[in-house]
Amino acid sequence: MPSYYNDNTKMSDIICDAPQLLQMMSRFGIPLGVGDRSVQEICATAGVDTPTFLAVANFMRHGSDSVTQHLDQVSVSALMTYLKNAHDYYLSFQLPAIRRKLLEAIDTAQQNDVALLILKFYDGYMGEVRRHMEYENHKIFTYVERLLNGTYDKNFKIDCFARRHTGIDKKLQELKNIIIKYYVPTGDGDLLNYVLFDIFNCEADLRSHCQLEDELFVPAVGILEEQLAQQGLCHSEKTGDKTVTDPLSEREKEVVCCIVRGMTNKEVAAFLFISINTVLTHRKNISRKLNIHSVSGLTIYAIASGLVDVKELNATANIKKAASLR
Ligand SMILES: [Fe+2]
Ligand SMILES: [Fe+2]
Numbered sequence: 001m002p003s004y005y006n007d008n009t010k011m012s013d014i015i016c017d018a019p020q021l022l023q024m025m026s027r028f029g030i031p032l033g034v035g036d037r038s039v040q041e042i043c044a045t046a047g048v049d050t051p052t053f054l055a056v057a058n059f060m061r062h063g064s065d066s067v068t069q070h071l072d073q074v075s076v077s078a079l080m081t082y083l084k085n086a087h088d089y090y091l092s093f094q095l096p097a098i099r100r101k102l103l104e105a106i107d108t109a110q111q112n113d114v115a116l117l118i119l120k121f122y123d124g125y126m127g128e129v130r131r132h133m134e135y136e137n138h139k140i141f142t143y144v145e146r147l148l149n150g151t152y153d154k155n156f157k158i159d160c161f162a163r164r165h166t167g168i169d170k171k172l173q174e175l176k177n178i179i180i181k182y183y184v185p186t187g188d189g190d191l192l193n194y195v196l197f198d199i200f201n202c203e204a205d206l207r208s209h210c211q212l213e214d215e216l217f218v219p220a221v222g223i224l225e226e227q228l229a230q231q232g233l234c235h236s237e238k239t240g241d242k243t244v245t246d247p248l249s250e251r252e253k254e255v256v257c258c259i260v261r262g263m264t265n266k267e268v269a270a271f272l273f274i275s276i277n278t279v280l281t282h283r284k285n286i287s288r289k290l291n292i293h294s295v296s297g298l299t300i301y302a303i304a305s306g307l308v309d310v311k312e313l314n315a316t317a318n319i320k321k322a323a324s325l326r
Pocket of ligand 1 (some may be wrong): 087136213229
């Protein structure tokens with residue numbers, strides 16, 4: 001079993017063990033000058049979530065088996081920031097840098113047809129990568145941000161993205177093969193080898209980026225979706241409880257208030273501008289919903305629910321008593 005990186009692994013050891021992880025560090029916003037400090041210390045200083053950093057580092061070094069059991073420890077937010085920074089790196093730095101080197105190496109100034117086609121092929125590829133990453137930035141990450149804010153969308157699942165998600169390294173592989181097998185350099189051969197080396201690295205980097213999305217990001221978002229779906233169920237249950245404790249409609253509450261103030265059915269009908277039959281229907285429904293059939297029982301319910309004030313009821317009762325004694 002490979003020795004996975006952990007909290008106490010020295011950051012400098014990780015870089016020496018797998019130099020390709022240097023790019024990962026910059027995407028997490030971790031600068032060089034790491035000294036002998038551990039992953040945990042460096043992440044704490046840089047404000048990076050350590051379990052997420054370790055999950056990505058182990059994934060890129062040892063594959064998805066290294067993180068399967070720790071998926072629930074991954075911060076979706078930190079992982080998404082990492083992926084956004086990676087997109088920015090490819091679109092703003094790495095792919096344009098390769099284009100500049102390619103332009104220099106294949107000597108398009110000579111109007112070599114193959115050289116011009118290679119450049120056109122590369123430009124087409126850059127456009128594809130841009131569309132792929134802009135879709136993720138604008139659609140998928142916006143969806144995940146809403147999930148992180150507690151908004152659960154029943155009509156979309158991260159699996160919908162996963163099913164459509166394709167690798168973006170194949171065309172680069174094709175370009176690399178065309179150059180290696182069919183392009184005879186007329187200019188500086190060293191420059192072409194130099195750019196080929198960059199294409200090899202970029203291809204591997206893009207492949208691992210897509211794998212990270214499929215095997216770490218998608219499952220981590222899936223866990224978040226499940227948690228929110230469960231919370232949604234709890235919320236529904238709570239709403240159901242509310243119905244049990246507060247089952248009366250606004251009109252029924254008005255009827256209760258009238259009854260506990262001592263009004264007759266006729267008085268309630270006149271007061272609420274409804275028919276006596278409607279009052280009787282409301283009373284029947286109130287009794288059924290509350291399972292309370294007496295005025296004294298309704299009075300307790302009305303006071304306990306805050307529908308009426310006990311002092312007001314006492315004053316009303318005193319007025320009625322005084323009136324009956326006249
Ligand atoms: Fe991506
Ligand atoms: Fe992707």
